[in-house]
Ligand SMILES: Cc1ncc(C[n+]2csc(CCOP(=O)(O)OP(=O)(O)O)c2C)c(N)n1
């Protein structure tokens with residue numbers, strides 16, 4: 001199963017390499033990884049998605065918790081949560097296609113953020129599933145380039161991940 | 164306010180951290196630090212002949228004393244030479260602080276002379292590591308390194324120091340922190356009371372129990388508490404290779420080591436148990452054999468300070484995360500409170516069964532009719548000669564298993580071996596680190612003619628510092644453990660397991676200024692041992708003992724089998 005693990009990490013050089021190294025070293029896979037500073041400049045927030053059975057995920061979280069620089073960790077997929085990923089996608093848009101792609105982007109609440117005579121660049125946010133559904137809807141054949149941020153997530157309701 | 168240089172800060176901070184000895188080797192990036200070492204006498208430095216040995220010396224010191232061992236090496240090759248030593252300590256959870264020099268900060272990343280990314284190289288084999296970025300941070304980093312290395316599940320910590328952090332003419336205020344607190348690192352102080360209660364109930368209800376105790380008991384200094392619990396409950400106790408000595412080897416309730424080369428009775432007791440109390444042990448693959456066939460009837464209680472050790476390979480029914488000692492204390496208190504004892508009738512039946520298993524094998528081996536000795540009898544003779552009270556270090560191979568099986572350790576911290584990584588070359592430097600700190604105790608390195616050659620250069624260090632360790636080389640003229648596997652699985656094709664062109668060890672150690680004794684046959688052994696611990700007591704003695712190269716280590720678990728599937732001799736299988 002896919003899990004979203006959210007980590008507060010000491011904002012120190014080398015900390016990220018320990019997290020990534022752990023996954024490589026122990027043969028866990030990282031599907032997506034995002035990391036950025038938080039409102040507290042001594043901390044970074046890291047979100048990663050990974051897959052595995054319960055036992056594997058338990059080991060992953062235990063091993064991550066052992067890293068000295070990991071301050072707090074939560075598996076968001078254990079409770080209600082919001083997940084978002086941002087995608088910038090460049091698609092071929094010529095002739096009749098232009099209107100069709102625009103319509104599809106609207107349906108998915110995407111925005112066209114750059115235009116040339118033959119190309120649209122569309123920005124789309126949502127769950128990973130939604131981004132994939134969009135690509136399917138416009139047809140993979142017209143896609144020129146995609147770039148995705150990877151998943152960020154936050155728990156629903158009053159639960160917060162903080163010190 | 165006194166201002167001092169980074170180099171002086173480092174040495175002073177080490178002193179404040181309680182360091183007596185640094186094991187190391189100098190080089191360009193550390194010259195300022197070595198000058199600071201020269202100018203003081205509080206912290207002593209031991210110059211090894213190879214950096215790997217410095218790490219093993221520090222490791223041996225740590226295993227015998229429980230305090231972190233300290234290593235200091237220069238950048239590049241000096242640092243990379245310690246990698247095997249760091250990995251050895253990491254695998255066995257040994258506290259160690261490794262200070263590695265680094266090229267000047269402004270050169271880092273430029274492929275400078277003797278630049279290696281030591282933090283990157285060592286990352287998978289350290290508990291944590293630090294790079295010094297400001298000289299004034301040195302005292303705090305040192306204090307944190309010692310705190311991290313020695314608390315929780317201990318392990319090695321690397322501090323990488325660029326040369327410009329130690330400039331003699333750049334001085335800073337020295338502040339050593341009185342107390343270390345880290346928001347992201349808080350090792351558990353006690354176990355979960357509810358879980359402990361459950362465990363005690365399970366123990367009291369057990370009919371066929373066993374206590375399986377590992378190196379974590381020794382690391383936590385809780386052997387006395389473990390002994391008290393075993394004796395109080397009248398349960399059988401087995402030790403892992405790392406746990407030998409935490410329960411007395413000559414104790415009545417001791418059933419021997421368990422696992423791949425464990426005793427018949429230990430493995431049988433485990434396999435047939437209904438409750439297993441695992442204490443400071445980690446269900447290593449050399450213990451469990453095939454996990455799917457592991458102890459089918461057993462409920463498992465697992466005490467460990469590292470949550471990631473619990474339910475990693477074998478699922479625990481009652482997991483307890485916490486320091487062994489604190490948890491055992493609480494268990495004892497609960498037993499006192501309950502005033503109950505386990506089912507005496509059931510235990511009597513269980514002990515009767517265990518004693519039958521003891522009769523069946525009980526560490527039996529056949530002696531040769533000729534003078535050529537079996538390795539087992541040499542270990543037994545050494546046990547007698549040292550009255551079972553020596554520090555025994557070992558290398559890796561058959562000799563290691565024979566030492567573990569036939570030297571009965573009655574005290575913890577006396578059996579020092581690389582159990583997890585299995586590092587040939589560990590035993591001799593480890594013995595040196597111990598002997599320097601326990602000059603009045605007997606310290607013996609049990610080794611093979613293969614392993615000893617991996618760090619034999621340290622004979623020179625021993626002469627320089629007067630370190631009279633004893634080296635007992637069970638010389639079977641081959642890489643015996645490899646050869647055993649080749650006998651068993653490769654129809655005796657001994658691919659590269661011979662040690663051809665062996666040196667004359669007696670001449671070799673004499674060249675280094677020590678005493679060498681060659682023992683060809685059984686009749687010569689008593690005198691050789693007497694001389695070793697008698698007239699040559701204050702000399703390093705290398706006992707080169709010829710042993711039967713055809714001998715195998717038994718019992719040996721059958722690969723992919725259960726705990727009870729064992730070869731008991733070349734011809735007998737369970
Ligand atoms: C550094 C290292 N290299 C290789 C091995 C693999 N290995 C395990 S035991 C062994 C043979 C050791 O020979 P020796 O020291 O003579 O001991 P014996 O088994 O003959 O008693 C080898 C090569 C190892 N454990 N460590």
Ligand SMILES: [Mg+2]
Pocket residue numbers: 560611612613637638639640641642643
């Ligand atoms: Mg050998």
